[in-house]
Amino acid sequence: MKRIELIENYLDELFQDPKCELNYSKDYELLISVMLSAQTTDKRVNEVTSVLWNRYNSLEDLKNADLNDLKNILRPLGNFNKKAFFTKEIATMIVDKYNGVMPRTRKKLESLPGVGRKTVNVVFAELNIEPQIAVDTHVERVSKRLDMAKSEDDVLEIERRLRKIFKRINWSKRHLQLVLFGRYYCKAINPMCNECKLKEICKYNKTTRK
Ligand code: SF4
Numbered sequence: 001m002k003r004i005e006l007i008e009n010y011l012d013e014l015f016q017d018p019k020c021e022l023n024y025s026k027d028y029e030l031l032i033s034v035m036l037s038a039q040t041t042d043k044r045v046n047e048v049t050s051v052l053w054n055r056y057n058s059l060e061d062l063k064n065a066d067l068n069d070l071k072n073i074l075r076p077l078g079n080f081n082k083k084a085f086f087t088k089e090i091a092t093m094i095v096d097k098y099n100g101v102m103p104r105t106r107k108k109l110e111s112l113p114g115v116g117r118k119t120v121n122v123v124f125a126e127l128n129i130e131p132q133i134a135v136d137t138h139v140e141r142v143s144k145r146l147d148m149a150k151s152e153d154d155v156l157e158i159e160r161r162l163r164k165i166f167k168r169i170n171w172s173k174r175h176l177q178l179v180l181f182g183r184y185y186c187k188a189i190n191p192m193c194n195e196c197k198l199k200e201i202c203k204y205n206k207t208t209r210k
Pocket of ligand 1: 145146185186187191192193194196197198199202203204205
């Protein structure tokens with residue numbers, strides 16, 4: 001069996017129906033949650049947004065929020081000054097420029113404060129706008145360990161390689177599977193190599209652990 005086939009089969013075995021672990025009920029809540037998830041965990045974002053969405057349950061409310069109150073709510077995430085500013089600005093721009101409806105084009109979304117390519121990829125994949133592979137720290141680590149990317153590749157290059165490796169129809173699923181595999185199995189510290197079915201083809205396992 002080919003290497004990529006082995007990887008795909010194992011990802012499908014571990015995560016048959018992978019789900020995004022950020023809690024949201026509205027599209028803009030997902031967008032803001034992904035922006036907030038930079039340099040922190042989804043678990044922590046969910047703890048914070050359970051307070052945030054409860055207190056400000058519309059874009060209009062967020063637009064009119066007291067910035068200091070937002071900072072206090074977002075404090076556990078780190079970088080909270082910036083994240084509070086981005087949250088308020090995203091809401092303000094969607095309300096003022098897009099009549100309160102989150103835009104669904106890359107150009108418009110990337111014009112929102114704090115929203116970059118990775119955030120848009122996650123939103124597109126999760127909302128089924130189009131198949132996408134977002135490269136976060138987990139996807140980067142797993143891709144490099146499994147030799148699907150080179151050690152010197154930046155996130156754009158990794159994304160380009162993964163888009164070639166996997167079928168377009170599966171991009172969003174593979175993205176989620178790689179995130180979950182990196183988060184729970186192929187962890188940065190103490191990856192679970194002994195029980196990993198990919199250890200025979202894993203570059204990291206061969207070079208680091210023997
Ligand atoms: S063998 Fe270890 S490093 Fe390689 S993919 Fe599996 S868990 Fe990750």
